[in-house]
Amino acid sequence: MSYDDRGYDDEEEFDFSDSEKPDYSEYENVESFEFGENPQPDTYKYIGLKEFSFGESLQPEPHKYLGFKEFHFQKDSSLIAPQKNLVIPSKKGLERNLVRENEDEIVVFFNEHDNISPKEKKSLLTDQMKNTNINIPNFRERVKDYFDVISSINITEDQKKVIQSKSNSILAEFISRIEDNEFDISSTADPNVIAISIIYTAIISSEDMPEITMTHLATLGGIRTARITYYYNRYFRQLYPRIKFDPTIYKLTAIKKIFSMYFFQLFIGGDFDFSKQIQILRKKILDNNNLPDQLEEVNIRELQEIIVNYPNIFTKYFNDIFNIAKFLMELGRLYKIIGAPIKISIITKMLHKKGINLTQGIMGFRRSISEIYDFLKMNTIDFFPRRIEVTDTPKDQRPEKRRQIERIIGTRIKVYAAKNIYNGKYFEKGREGCEECLREGFKTDITRITALDFHHSTDNKEIQYTADNLYHLFINDELNPSFLEDLISLMESKRVVLLCSNHHNLLHHERYHDFKYLINYPNIFSYPADIIYLLVRIAVDNFYKTRHLNFDQKRNIRRNIRGKLRKKYFIDFFYEGVCPSCGRFNTRDHLTVFDF
Incomplete structure (x- = not known):
């Protein structure tokens, strides 16, 4: 409705003095209006004035006034208003105000991710206010002329005829619809834009049509895609819905965030029955009743449209949101337990692999998961851990950053396993860490987690429980929310034991233990080298475990023993046979664990 069609229902007071009343002015929301003794202007329009009075002198030329609270003319005909530096709006100024008022209504006809410039938006909005009297026959023919672009589309001749x-x-x-006054079309409307929009509508609403993008049609027509979006959404979308669902035309960012929280709150209450919840939710949306307060009317209308036109997509989309919220809740709990930051890219790949994708490709889905996760974290208290990604890192540093994240997560899982295996036996008070270290009188506890290993006490060693392997076990288990409990059960079934890396290393050097007496023989380095060489040969040739081996095998064992002797000699000479870092491990009992 234009301003000229409005009545006076909202007026609280409207009085004229004895002078003649003008019969062709409009007044809206006017509380007080008086004419003095002088002739009054006859072409004013007043919108939203609270008080308006004329003094004794002649009044200025007619103006339009929008939204003034108080307005007076003094004797010198000057304009005084409560606001400082108040400027009387011109006709263009009034149009700008009207554009701002209508912008929130018009913007719903653009897609969520349309990159439309302020200038272009202003052009479309201002067009709504211009003269709408068009020559319909001429307009029809001008639009038809632009249908020639159909011949340039790379499709079959039969498909061109259908379009x-x-x-x-x-x-x-x-x-x-124009002739029935269902809506108005500006006389400045571009027939080329309307023609391309109609062609686009014909393609997407027809069966058995190839995938022809809006961008391609916009290029053929020499226009921007946002204009096609605008005209399709405003004039054609309700009558000619797409055959194939396209998530980009809906404002789904807010929807997926709001309903992820909706489902999250249900999960906290213990309700995990999606089939029941989707029926309840569908009815709520169609009835527009008892929905989350954050939903706007445009969101509800779009959801209703999806239910009517794409019922299977609606179920699939909300099933995905349901599973994403459930998965993030369970995974957030897991990551909080191990105390590690969460990596969204891992979650994205796993969910996408399972077919949970919000009808998006992998990159768009990754953005959606990030948005949902951040929204849930922001609206819950200390439930979700922080998330960490490599995208903020320079490209040449991302591989190392990725490895760091993997090591952090793997190490956190390792700490959890060390603390919880066998009901926490390795971290009972006073007995923390490696039992062999405790037996020798010192401690290697959780503060030195990289120095702790899980040793298999049986020959079944198919899984090595290092930090790196634990990370990959976690990923390969498709981020199973029960992973930690399952891991502990598996490790206990394999009878693994916790040892420091040094004592674990010692267990895997069988030949060192076989010839430990020779290597540690008193004053062995006082003998000439050829004598030491001969002693090594005699020992290998006569020891019961090695005397039946072939020549090459014996030679390798002799080389290994000589290497250990050289290592012991240098450590004894420079460091008096003791680790210079910890002062605990020595060459007599722990030679194999020393590194240079």
């Missing part, structure tokens, strides 16, 4: 025929039908329907 041409349907475009003509859509145009006829469009003109009929």
